[in-house]
Amino acid sequence: MIRLIIGITYLLIGELNMCINEKFKLTILETSDVHGTVLPINYSDNSYSDCGLAILSTIISSERKVNQNTLLIDNGDMLQGTALTYFHAKISNNMPNPMIEAMNIIGFDAAVVGNHEFNYGRDYLENAIKASNFPWLCANITKKATGESFTNKPYIIKVLDNGLKVGILGLTTKYIPNWENPETIKDLDFNDVVESANKWLNIMRKQEATDINIVAYHGGFERDLETGNPSEKLTGENQGYELCTKVSNIDVLLTGHQHRVIENLCINGVLVVQPGYNGNCIGKISIDFVKSSGKWSIHKKMSSIIDANDRDVDKRILNSIRTIETATQAWLDIPMGQIEGDMLIKDPMKARLKDNAFTEFINNIQMDAAKVDISNIAIFDNQCKGFNHNVTMRDIISNYKYPNTLKVIRLKGYDIKEALEKTAEYFSLVNGKIEVSKAGGRFKLQHYNYDMWEGIDYVIDISKPIKSRVTKINYKNYPLKMDGDYDVVMNNYRAGGGGNYLMFKGKTVIKDIPIDVAELIANYIFERKTIKATVNNNWKVIY
CATH class of the missing domain: 3.60.21.10 (Metallo-dependent phosphatases)
Incomplete structure (x- = not known):
């Protein structure tokens, strides 16, 4: 009887150990x-x-x-x-x-x-x-x-x-x-x-x-x-x-x-x-x-x-x-038209420091579509290379990869000023050298949140404190009126306040253009066949 009890005890202990030791990955x-x-x-x-x-x-x-x-x-x-x-x-x-x-x-x-x-x-x-x-x-x-x-x-x-x-x-x-x-x-x-x-x-x-x-x-x-x-x-x-x-x-x-x-x-x-x-x-x-x-x-x-x-x-x-x-590959190689002059982005940093033909061109397309005279755009990332002499859909999609549409919103002059100060935060001055800011511990470089404007003349001075870097804003050769009303075209992401441009959020929408910007670019080039690269130097960054 004692042997039987001992045997049952060992059996129970063994089962308990098996239960405890059962593992799984x-x-x-x-x-x-x-x-x-x-x-x-x-x-x-x-x-x-x-x-x-x-x-x-x-x-x-x-x-x-x-x-x-x-x-x-x-x-x-x-x-x-x-x-x-x-x-x-x-x-x-x-x-x-x-x-x-x-x-x-x-x-x-x-x-x-x-x-x-x-x-x-x-x-x-x-x-x-x-x-x-x-x-x-x-x-x-x-x-x-x-x-x-x-x-x-x-x-x-x-x-x-x-x-x-x-x-x-x-x-x-x-x-x-x-x-x-x-x-x-x-x-x-x-x-x-x-x-x-x-x-x-x-x-x-x-x-x-x-x-x-x-x-x-x-x-x-x-x-x-x-x-x-x-x-x-x-x-x-x-x-x-x-x-x-x-x-x-x-x-x-x-x-x-x-x-x-x-x-x-x-x-x-x-x-x-x-x-x-x-x-x-x-x-x-x-x-x-x-x-x-x-x-x-x-x-x-x-x-x-x-x-x-x-x-x-x-x-x-x-x-x-x-x-x-x-x-897709066949579609990407469809020729749209030609560029006369230089519309390449050879150095992304330099392209964000001074007006360039590529951003001016895209802004011009946006203003043409919206029938307004102020626009802003961003170079989305450092893979954007601008346009070579011959432009295909591959070039357009590579440079404008987001399926954005356009909105025209009504802004006050002080909204534009605040937006330019926000965009100026993109830069830092480190030992006298200008760099992309990592303020706030940014992990993803947000190149798409640095806007470049057409239709206004402005200067950003990075040597000055944040929120005090915009030293000039003119509209039609006169200082921008802070209480004045201005209709501005931009992509729907930015118009909704995307990128923490909260000064745009909730503004009156004057016009909604529900056509992809990439499609607008393609149509613009295709209709005109030859585009002349121009730079009016309406903005610059100094430091």
């Missing part, structure tokens, strides 16, 4: 801010670049071979950003969406709505969602009429073979109304991500009994990751730090939007990761679980970045977009 892969990049090329000249879904797909396949318990989540800004996506959205959307085709082949488990998902309009986004073999998540963008999630999926629960319940909550920066065309989002509410996260994560933990909660947030960090001090103006655009410190029940926070590379970092016990942009790397979360008393718990978690350098391309992805890629 989960891998979570994150893409974010892919911005329409499928192939590893630059559409401006088709040169090779280590980036894109076709390369990331190879990495994903390798990771799945190592651990079949791998979840793949896209964190937003997938559908817009290259000539390929522009061609599909604006020229030939009867073809299958190349981004969704690639994502379906790769086998995403979920995707989050990013701010640029709205750029091609609601129908385009909703059609992409319908074509997806995976759910799109968004908890904090809700329908005004019903209060339901815009995508009807605030979160999903993935139950793995061993019973582990993984909750995935999707959140999107609430700042979208400051950028997007109001008509596109008029029936939607953009709620605070912290409030939404608290609500839904509580439901997921208590009602769904999740073992782990992953928050995929298309937004970044508004505070220094080590000190918690503000690293940018606290507008609500990037609330990642708040999510980590003010919300319960988060185990992992996937981030994006800022195009940063962040790995192996915990904030208040929440593991975070951010995987760059354009598919140049992928975020990886590794989580070890142990099971005790029938319940899984996290034993260890870490995050890392896998870059896309020197990787093979997944031929399945190449084949899936071959037809639309061929059509």
Whole structure:
């Protein structure tokens, strides 16, 4: 009898040890801010670049071979950003969406709505969602009429073979109304991500009994990751730090939007990761679980970045977009017209220090379309090269890559002055040398927020204090009247206050021109055939 009791005791202890020692590893892969990049090329000249879904797909396949318990989540800004996506959205959307085709082949488990998902309009986004073999998540963008999630999926629960319940909550920066065309989002509410996260994560933990909660947030960090001090103006655009410190029940926070590379970092016990942009790397979360008393718990978690350098391309992805890629390339090489003179941007910094033929030309097109005599534009990034002698659609899309439209808004003279002071903050003077400012801890260089104006004459003096740098503003040879009314044409992003140009927000819209600026440029050149490069030197930056 004693032997029997001892035997049963050893058996029970053995079963208990097995229960305690049961282990499990989960891998979570994150893409974010892919911005329409499928192939590893630059559409401006088709040169090779280590980036894109076709390369990331190879990495994903390798990771799945190592651990079949791998979840793949896209964190937003997938559908817009290259000539390929522009061609599909604006020229030939009867073809299958190349981004969704690639994502379906790769086998995403979920995707989050990013701010640029709205750029091609609601129908385009909703059609992409319908074509997806995976759910799109968004908890904090809700329908005004019903209060339901815009995508009807605030979160999903993935139950793995061993019973582990993984909750995935999707959140999107609430700042979208400051950028997007109001008509596109008029029936939607953009709620605070912290409030939404608290609500839904509580439901997921208590009602769904999740073992782990992953928050995929298309937004970044508004505070220094080590000190918690503000690293940018606290507008609500990037609330990642708040999510980590003010919300319960988060185990992992996937981030994006800022195009940063962040790995192996915990904030208040929440593991975070951010995987760059354009598919140049992928975020990886590794989580070890142990099971005790029938319940899984996290034993260890870490995050890392896998870059896309020197990787093979997944031929399945190449084949899936071959037809639309061929059509895109043919469209890009359609000749529009010719430039007489020099309209190249050889040095982006110099192009932002003194009036140049390229920005003057685009401003002239905007003023022609709007029938006003004041305009502003930006050189969006340092890949903008201006126009060679022969101009094709490739040149136009490479230089003007966003699907912006135009608005004419009525401003006071002091609004223009404030806007010029804002744009002057782009520069810093370091040891007598002018540089792009990193004030406020900017992580993504916001070249697209430096405006250059036509129709007024002005001087910016960087040697002077911020908000006192504009030393001259004339309109038609006379000083700008601070209380005067002026109609100014600009893109819809800026007209809505985008880039923290809040002096423009809510101003009277005199005219709305619902045609893509890239299309306006193409039509302008095509109709005239030959364009003469001119520079009237109406503005300059001194220091």
